[in-house]
Amino acid sequence: MILEGAARLFGNNIDTDLIIAARYLAETDQTELGKNLFRDLRPNFLNEMKKGDIIVAGNNFGCGSSREHAPLAIKGAGISAVVANSFARIFFRNAINVGLPIFVTSENLDSIEEGNVISVNALEGTLINKTKNKTYKFDPYPDFLLNLVEVGGLFNFTKNRLEAGAKNA
Amino acid sequence: MGKTVAEKIFSKHSNKDVKSGDYTLAKVDIVLVNDITGPLSVMEFQKLGNIKVFDKEKIAIICDHFTPNKDIKSAQNVKMLRNFAKGQNIKHFYEPGHVGIEHVMVPELGLARPGYLIIGADSHTCTYGALNAFSTGVGSTDAGMAMATGDTWFRVPPSFKVEIVGKQKKWISGKDVVLHLIGKIGVEGANYFALEFCGEGLKNLSIDDRFTISNMAIECGGKAGIFNYDSVTEQYLNDLGIKAPDYVEADKDAKYENSITIDLSSLDYTVSLPFSPDNTTNINKLEKTYVDQVVIGSCTNGRISDLRIAAEIISNNRVKDGLRVIVLPGSPKVYLEALREGLIEKFILAGAAVSTPTCGPCLGGHMGILAEDEVCVSTTNRNFIGRMGHPKSKVVLASPAVAAASALTGYITSPEEVI
Numbered sequence A: 001m002i003l004e005g006a007a008r009l010f011g012n013n014i015d016t017d018l019i020i021a022a023r024y025l026a027e028t029d030q031t032e033l034g035k036n037l038f039r040d041l042r043p044n045f046l047n048e049m050k051k052g053d054i055i056v057a058g059n060n061f062g063c064g065s066s067r068e069h070a071p072l073a074i075k076g077a078g079i080s081a082v083v084a085n086s087f088a089r090i091f092f093r094n095a096i097n098v099g100l101p102i103f104v105t106s107e108n109l110d111s112i113e114e115g116n117v118i119s120v121n122a123l124e125g126t127l128i129n130k131t132k133n134k135t136y137k138f139d140p141y142p143d144f145l146l147n148l149v150e151v152g153g154l155f156n157f158t159k160n161r162l163e164a165g166a167k168n169a
Numbered sequence B: 001m002g003k004t005v006a007e008k009i010f011s012k013h014s015n016k017d018v019k020s021g022d023y024t025l026a027k028v029d030i031v032l033v034n035d036i037t038g039p040l041s042v043m044e045f046q047k048l049g050n051i052k053v054f055d056k057e058k059i060a061i062i063c064d065h066f067t068p069n070k071d072i073k074s075a076q077n078v079k080m081l082r083n084f085a086k087g088q089n090i091k092h093f094y095e096p097g098h099v100g101i102e103h104v105m106v107p108e109l110g111l112a113r114p115g116y117l118i119i120g121a122d123s124h125t126c127t128y129g130a131l132n133a134f135s136t137g138v139g140s141t142d143a144g145m146a147m148a149t150g151d152t153w154f155r156v157p158p159s160f161k162v163e164i165v166g167k168q169k170k171w172i173s174g175k176d177v178v179l180h181l182i183g184k185i186g187v188e189g190a191n192y193f194a195l196e197f198c199g200e201g202l203k204n205l206s207i208d209d210r211f212t213i214s215n216m217a218i219e220c221g222g223k224a225g226i227f228n229y230d231s232v233t234e235q236y237l238n239d240l241g242i243k244a245p246d247y248v249e250a251d252k253d254a255k256y257e258n259s260i261t262i263d264l265s266s267l268d269y270t271v272s273l274p275f276s277p278d279n280t281t282n283i284n285k286l287e288k289t290y291v292d293q294v295v296i297g298s299c300t301n302g303r304i305s306d307l308r309i310a311a312e313i314i315s316n317n318r319v320k321d322g323l324r325v326i327v328l329p330g331s332p333k334v335y336l337e338a339l340r341e342g343l344i345e346k347f348i349l350a351g352a353a354v355s356t357p358t359c360g361p362c363l364g365g366h367m368g369i370l371a372e373d374e375v376c377v378s379t380t381n382r383n384f385i386g387r388m389g390h391p392k393s394k395v396v397l398a399s400p401a402v403a404a405a406s407a408l409t410g411y412i413t414s415p416e417e418v419i
C-alpha cells in the first residue's frame, strides 16, 4: 500500500472535539461527517485540502472522546492517511478498526511543510517527503494488527471469525 | 515475575497467561453504548447478518447524551436503538424516566464488579476502575462487534502505580486529587497505561471520590484507572446486594513502568484552566476569574455526595445575581435521593436550575450552552476549545465544592471563603 498526497500539518494534542465537534455527532455517515472536519480549528480546511492529502501531526493526535466519528470524518473528507509522533489510544484503535491508515513515527517531522508532497509506503515503513527529498522511517505494525489491517478492519475480521465459527459448529 | 491487576484480569479473560505488551482476544463481561456511539455500533452489528447478540443481559444501551432527545436526529437515533433493544430482547435499555448518565448508572445497576473486564463506546468507561474492574473506552465498531462475539482485541497495557498516602482536609475531594495528578503528569502522562491506585491513603477516599478519579484517568491518557479493593468497595457492593466478588490484587513483585505518590494532606483546591485538563493551578494562585455559568453534574461529579457538598455550601444563600447555575443529578436514583434529602429544594430556593439527568451541557449538547466569550466553572471533565458551546467560550474544571462556592460569588472561589 503506497499513499501519496499533500501534507496537512497539525500540532500536538489535536483532540476529537477539534476533529469533529459534538454538535455534529447526531450524524453517522462518513461523507456528511467529513463536511464538518476541523470546523472550529481550521474553518477553511476543506477548501484548502484535496482528496488524498495526508495529515501530519505531533503527539497525542485524537485525544479526548471515544467518538469513532473522528476517524470517520477524516476518512469521509478524503484524507488518505494520518502520520503522527503518537496517537491517543482510543483514536488509534478506532482508526485501525474503521480502516483509516495511520502511522506512528518517532522521527522529528518538523521539516515537513504545509503542502509538501509526501508518500507513505506501509510495507517498507517509509515516509518520503518528495518535495524535499527526505526519507523518514516509521514503526511497522505488530503481526496482530497487520492481520486486522490486511483484512480491512475489525468488521471483516469479525465476519470471518463468525463464518469460521459457524462452519465449525 | 509477578502480575499487575491489569495483567491478571486480562489473563483470566483470555484463558491464557498474558503480560503487558501482549495482544490478546479477551472475553468481556459488559458491553456499553450510548445514544451517540450506539447507532454506529448497531449498524455495524446488523451488517454481520441476521444474528443474535452474545448475551442479552450483558449489553447496556444508555441514551444519556442528548436526552431528553434534543432534536429530530437524536430522536431518530434513539428510536433505532429502542427497536434494536426490543428486537434483541436487551435487558438494559434506558431512556427518559429511567435514564441517567451511563457511568453513574452502570455501577448503580450492579453491572460493574471487581475483576470484570468491561468495554464501553465512551471514553469515560474507565470510571468503573473505582470498583476494581478493568474497564475502558473503545469505539463503536469495537462495541458492535463485541455485541456479536462477546470478546474483542486488546493490547495488555503496562501499569502506572499511583500510591495514595495521607488524609485530606475538609472539602478536598476526588476531583482535586485527579486534577492534581493530571496536572503533574500531563494529558499524555499515562497514555496507553493502566493506572493502579493503592496505598494507605485509599481509606480516606469515598467510593464517589474514587469514581471521580477513575473517571478522569482518560484525561491523562490512561486506558484504565483501577483501584485496589478494600472495605470501602466492599461496603458499596454490599449495599447493592453484591457479596464476595472476585476481586484482584497485584502480586508483590508486579512490574510497574512508572509510579507517583500523592499525599492527600498536601492537596489544595485544584482547578483546570482552558483549554486542557492538565492546565491546573491551585485556586489560591488564581487571579479573580468571573464566570457566567456554573455547572454541577456529569459522570465525573453528578453523584449524591457531590450534590450534598454543593447543597451544603449553597443552602440558605442565593446564587449570585445574573449567574446561571445548573445542577444535573447523574441518575434517577441520585435525583430521588437528592429530592428526599431536600437538596433539590435547596438548589431551587437558592436560584439554581435543576435538570433531569442528562450529559447535556458537559459535551456542549444542550441544556446550558455557552455563548461567545462566556466562562463556565464546571464539575465536568473536559475543557477543550468549544467543549460547552461557542468556540470562544471557556470552561474551568473544578470540584463540586469550588463550583458551589463560585455560584454564590460569581467568580471562582474557594469554599473556605464562603463558609
Ligand code: SF4
Pocket (backbone or CB within 6 Å): B065, B101, B102, B103, B122, B124, B298, B299, B300, B358, B359, B360, B362, B363, B380, B381
Ligand atoms: S457526562 Fe460528559 S463526559 Fe460523562 S459521559 Fe456524558 S458527555 Fe461524556
